Amino acid sequence: MFKDITLGQFFPGDSFVHRLDPRTKICLSLIFIVLVFLANSILGFALLGGFILLVAIITKIPLKFMIRGLKTIMFFIVLTAFFNLFLSTGTVIWQWRFLKITDRGLELALTMIARLVLLIFGTSILTLTTSPIALTDGIEALLRPFKKIKLPVHELAMMMTIALRFIPTLIDETDKIIKAQTARGTDFESGNLIRRAKALIPILIPLFISSFRRADDLALAMECRCYNGGENRTRMKVLEMKAIDFVGWGVTLALGVIVIILNYVRI
Amino acid sequence: MIKLENVTYTYSEGGPFEMTAVDNVNLTINKDELVGLIGHTGSGKSTLIQMMNGLIKPTSGRVFVDGKELHNKKTKMSDIRFKVGLVMQYPEYQLFEExxxxxxxxxxxxxxxxxxxxxxxxxxxxxxxxxxxxxxxxxxxxxxxxxxxxxxxxxxxxxxPEVLILDEPTAGLDPSGRDEILYRIRDMHRRAGMAVVLVSHSMEDIANMADRIVVMNKGKVALDGKPAEIFGRREELESFGLSVPQVTSITHKLREKGYELPKGIHTVSEAVYEIMKLKKGAGDNV
The missing domain is CATH 1.10.8 (Helicase, Ruva Protein; domain 3)
Incomplete structure (x- = not known):
């Protein structure tokens, strides 16, 4: 029953975007997010929208996967638009009883919608085209300078990798435990809230116990292979900036410059 | 007691990883039976038994317990679970109480x-x-x-429960623990009249325990019959990636050497009995 959940939404492929270095992708995504907030002209938004659409097409990932990300925050988008639309001050352009729409409100609402949609699209493309492992590798590499201030960068990245690695295992385990306890007559579906909460105990306790056991086993297995943190550790996959990464940087920076210029050009 | 009618189960139906684990199976488990269920890894045994108490719903086909259809609104699933007890593989994780x-x-x-x-x-x-x-x-x-x-x-x-289903109850146990648990299950089966379905990889265990053996291969029931009958079909079992009990292969080799032993001997005591009979018949010349 839990098998259908997809976690981390990585969508394997071999497109230009897929092949970019994870560091490049993380940085470019961040730049894109900053641009989304810097832009304040219609043309600027149009340009950003066109750009992200183009990137989405290059990835060859079906558009419905990207729209799925939007669905989850649809409520949030509608709510923000609603408040901006009706609760802003400015010249009234439409009124019905106590509800009124002002020109400023309309503008704010549209900008907000555009920003949120672009934001979700941009980050979706990052997570859809980068495997979780590559993502943590990239984060580790990017955070390396913080080692100087004693931030345990490698350890944090390792924790993330391990956590990601164990999500499917834990899902399988939960599935198994639910089945075993159901076979012993636990009823998860009926009864009041307290009864239902109580029905979770036979699931949660075995799950915790097995997680601790797994953690212990894994720690032991890692120690047996002489793992002792990030000191002097070499990697199997060395991250390398290639020509396509520079192309990516170039295109995005150019886009940034244009968007910022457009902010000052009045049409 | 338990009746499966044209039961099929497909994992992630319609998806890219579609896999039919159980393919159009018809099977009846009767009261007072001790059924051994054997099959190669991935032959659909575990999926099959999980459908017997309604833990998973067949993609198509119907399951009846005591004449009541499962996954029918009128049937209370908890009653079914109490009637058909299922012990899953490596079940230790289900322990949780103080x-x-x-x-x-x-x-x-x-x-x-x-x-x-x-x-x-x-x-x-x-x-x-x-x-x-x-x-x-x-x-x-x-x-x-x-x-x-x-x-x-x-x-x-x-x-x-009226039927007890055990999915490899002895996996990972030491030999003495294994023999004792199996002995006790058989004992309880005989005294309490509980029907038992035993899934196992060990041909020896199945041979010593079961009144009836069901062999699964690639999601289908390949063979179904008495142990002597099933273990008499050594070549077929081997083509399913299974073997026969050691005592069966020894008596088979003896047969090949010309000793007239019956086919499908599957317990040591049976083998001893038959060999002794042969020896007496041949006038102590063997």
Whole structure:
């Protein structure tokens, strides 16, 4: 029953975007997010929208996967638009009883919608085209300078990798435990809230116990292979900036410059 | 007791990883039977038994327990679970209570039985699997591996189901623990009249225990019959990636050398009996 959940939404492929270095992708995504907030002209938004659409097409990932990300925050988008639309001050352009729409409100609402949609699209493309492992590798590499201030960068990245690695295992385990306890007559579906909460105990306790056991086993297995943190550790996959990464940087920076210029050009 | 009608189960139907685990199976488990279910890894045994108590719903086909159709609105699923007890593979993870007693009592307590009846059943189950009663007040997490296994099996037996399904109950246990658990299950089957379905990889265990053997291959029931019959078809079993008990292969080799032993001998005592008979018949010349 839990098998259908997809976690981390990585969508394997071999497109230009897929092949970019994870560091490049993380940085470019961040730049894109900053641009989304810097832009304040219609043309600027149009340009950003066109750009992200183009990137989405290059990835060859079906558009419905990207729209799925939007669905989850649809409520949030509608709510923000609603408040901006009706609760802003400015010249009234439409009124019905106590509800009124002002020109400023309309503008704010549209900008907000555009920003949120672009934001979700941009980050979706990052997570859809980068495997979780590559993502943590990239984060580790990017955070390396913080080692100087004693931030345990490698350890944090390792924790993330391990956590990601164990999500499917834990899902399988939960599935198994639910089945075993159901076979012993636990009823998860009926009864009041307290009864239902109580029905979770036979699931949660075995799950915790097995997680601790797994953690212990894994720690032991890692120690047996002489793992002792990030000191002097070499990697199997060395991250390398290639020509396509520079192309990516170039295109995005150019886009940034244009968007910022457009902010000052009045049409 | 349990009847499967044209049952098919497909994992992630319609998806890229579609896989049919059980393919159009018709099977009936009768009262008072001890059925051995064997098959190569991935032949659909575990999926099949999970459909017998309604843990998973067949993609197509129907399942009946005691004449009642499963996954039908009129049938209460919890009643089915109490009638068909299922012990899953490596079931130790299902232990969660503070004491072994409470854990074994978890199933019966879900049946809303009075306390004295729960106590009676816990003690019955405890004896049935050979778990010492003084362990009942211990934490289940302090038990040894073999004791944990017994406690989990007891937890299902305590519900006193009409059919007990065991998915490799002896996997990962030492030989003496294995023999004892199996012996006790057979003993309980005979005395309490509980139907038993035993899934196992060990041909020896199945040969010693079962009245009837069902062989699964690639999601289908390939063979179904008495042990002597099934183990007499050595080549077929081998083509399914299975083997015959050691004693069967020895008697087979003897047959090849010209000794007239019957086909499908599957227990040591049977083999001894037949060889002795042969020896007497040949006038001590063998």
């Amino acid at each position: 004491t072994v007693y409470k854990d074994i009592a978890f199933g019966p307590a879900n049946m809303d039985l009075p306390d004295f009846e729960i106590k009676r059943r816990v003690e019955f189950a405890c004896d049935a699997v050979g778990l010492k009663r003084e362990l009942l007040e211990k934490s289940p997490f302090d038990l040894s591996g073999g004791q944990k296994r017994r406690a989990t099996i007891a937890g299902v037996i305590a519900m006193q």
